[in-house]
Amino acid sequence: MPGEIDLSRLPEHIAIIMDGNGRWAQKRGLPRVIGHKAGMEAIRKTVKYCSDIGIKILTVFAFSTENWKRPRDEVNYLMNLLTEYMRKEVGTLHHNGVKIKILGEPDMLPAQTRAEIQEAVILTEHNRGLQFNIALNYGGRAEILKACKKLVRCINDGSIDIDSVDEAMFSNLLYTGNDPDPDLIIRTSGEQRISNFLLWQGAYSELMFTDRLWPDFDEKELRSAILEYQSRDRRFGALK
Numbered sequence: 001m002p003g004e005i006d007l008s009r010l011p012e013h014i015a016i017i018m019d020g021n022g023r024w025a026q027k028r029g030l031p032r033v034i035g036h037k038a039g040m041e042a043i044r045k046t047v048k049y050c051s052d053i054g055i056k057i058l059t060v061f062a063f064s065t066e067n068w069k070r071p072r073d074e075v076n077y078l079m080n081l082l083t084e085y086m087r088k089e090v091g092t093l094h095h096n097g098v099k100i101k102i103l104g105e106p107d108m109l110p111a112q113t114r115a116e117i118q119e120a121v122i123l124t125e126h127n128r129g130l131q132f133n134i135a136l137n138y139g140g141r142a143e144i145l146k147a148c149k150k151l152v153r154c155i156n157d158g159s160i161d162i163d164s165v166d167e168a169m170f171s172n173l174l175y176t177g178n179d180p181d182p183d184l185i186i187r188t189s190g191e192q193r194i195s196n197f198l199l200w201q202g203a204y205s206e207l208m209f210t211d212r213l214w215p216d217f218d219e220k221e222l223r224s225a226i227l228e229y230q231s232r233d234r235r236f237g238a239l240k
């Protein structure tokens, strides 16, 4: 039984690479997509738990720019799941003060999915509880490149002076805007990679890897990740 987490020293921003849905299903002799369905349940519970204990921001990696390479049926299933999640959950999320934000390029998503997402974002935009960032058609390198292009355009049109550019200004141009960087990045399923997720923002994040497959991730697992985080010595390059 893990000890008690210190609610006064919670990570402000937790980010999760939700990996292992396919393997979870295959281990049970089920089609991969059933793993995604179970993964959606794990998201629901994680959002609830983070919201209940007072985490400020939760970011999940729901669909990467590389995930389009999966079989068309799987991509369609994921898009339908997202649509369903938005439709079914938005009321409860809104009621609990959750604010939904999308990181990435939703333009390429099916119109129906985009519409549900847009509605959920607009409905919840003034909420002050947990900010739930969903990385969708997201890639960290593409995000940095896009910010660079914006910056160069502003420098060229004279609205930004190149000598005034600093890290804070650059951060603001990313999808995350002025969100604080993730304090903790968790990846499930035993893989130990960052996979193009929050490359800039994760510069000083504590990394946590668990063998648990995403659909099996639960409150207990999150509590032990937070406990582990609270036992780490974050120095940001300085001495203690």
Ligand code: FPP
Binding pocket: 018, 019, 020, 021, 022, 023, 024, 036, 037, 039, 040, 043, 060, 061, 062, 063, 067, 078, 081, 082, 085, 134, 189
């Ligand atoms: C990784 O498992 C998981 C994904 C690529 C998709 C996660 C997305 C959802 C659960 C959809 C719903 C999202 C929201 C925000 C409601 P994998 O398929 O790569 O697993 P594997 O490595 O075992 O094959």
